[in-house]
Amino acid sequence: MIGVAEKLRSGVLERVKSGVLDVLFPVSCVWCRKEGRYICERCELFVSEAAFICPMCQKTSFSGEAHDWCQSRYGLDGLASVWEYEGVVKRLLNMVKYQGITHAAADAAEKAFHVMTRDQERFASFLEFLLSPGVSLAFVPMELRQEKRRGQNHAQEFAKRISRIIGKEDPVPLLEKPKKIASQAELSKEERLRNVKNAFAFTKKGGSTGKAFPRLVLVDDVWTTGATMRECCRVLKKAGAREVWGFTIARTS
Ligand SMILES: [Zn+2]
Numbered sequence: 095m096i097g098v099a100e101k102l103r104s105g106v107l108e109r110v111k112s113g114v115l116d117v118l119f120p121v122s123c124v125w126c127r128k129e130g131r132y133i134c135e136r137c138e139l140f141v142s143e144a145a146f147i148c149p150m151c152q153k154t155s156f157s158g159e160a161h162d163w164c165q166s167r168y169g170l171d172g173l174a175s176v177w178e179y180e181g182v183v184k185r186l187l188n189m190v191k192y193q194g195i196t197h198a199a200a201d202a203a204e205k206a207f208h209v210m211t212r213d214q215e216r217f218a219s220f221l222e223f224l225l226s227p228g229v230s231l232a233f234v235p236m237e238l239r240q241e242k243r244r245g246q247n248h249a250q251e252f253a254k255r256i257s258r259i260i261g262k263e264d265p266v267p268l269l270e271k272p273k274k275i276a277s278q279a280e281l282s283k284e285e286r287l288r289n290v291k292n293a294f295a296f297t298k299k300g301g302s303t304g305k306a307f308p309r310l311v312l313v314d315d316v317w318t319t320g321a322t323m324r325e326c327c328r329v330l331k332k333a334g335a336r337e338v339w340g341f342t343i344a345r346t347s
């Protein structure tokens with residue numbers, strides 16, 4: 095019971111905090127500026143949901159699960175992305191990433207979760223995995239100096255928000271990005287692969303091994319070629335994780 099009361103109290107506190115913030119910085123739609131929400135109801139009608147793809151070959155997959163013939167020891171077992179990375183979604187995610195607005199991250203995570211529960215048949219395989227006991231959330235790390243500069247890691251923020259919605263513990267950092275690598279945005283598919291190879295490491299900070307986190311949902315904001323997520327998954331599985339699904343708020347098509 096104490097746990098529930100505490101949860102409720104922290105929920106109230108969050109709402110009070112967000113109420114205060116709303117007065118100081120009124121929320122408006124990132125696309126049309128209408129006050130009230132980051133994506134207003136009208137603009138939400140123009141948001142496209144992303145189709146499922148296999149995280150390994152990136153061809154259509156019915157449920158987001160990796161094709162039988164694509165599954166490999168260190169590969170991703172599935173991928174769920176909610177929206178196409180375009181228009182209002184793209185603007186909102188960029189705002190979270192570059193302006194560090196955690197409020198907007200919470201809103202995007204809630205909306206994304208709402209879409210998944212509304213289309214729960216389509217998202218059934220992913221939701222079943224996400225909601226099963228013993229599944230933890232992980233996130234793609236940022237290089238430390240970059241994180242200090244921005245003040246937050248947006249992928250961590252999304253992972254935290256999703257965890258809270260489904261009543262799981264806040265995700266602990268399992269991965270680190272020891273050195274700075276070139277921005278993926280400017281690179282070709284092959285260059286991206288080379289660029290992220292060995293860029294991530296399993297963090298020893300928490301004293302845990304991957305075996306303590308056998309089943310994971312790895313969270314990031316956007317899936318582009320998947321090179322980063324596949325590399326992070328490889329590191330997690332080498333450290334002992336057995337089953338890893340990817341989850342991103344949006345995906346480029
Ligand atoms: Zn709008």
Ligand SMILES: [Zn+2]
Nearest residue numbers: 148151161164
């Ligand atoms: Zn495949």
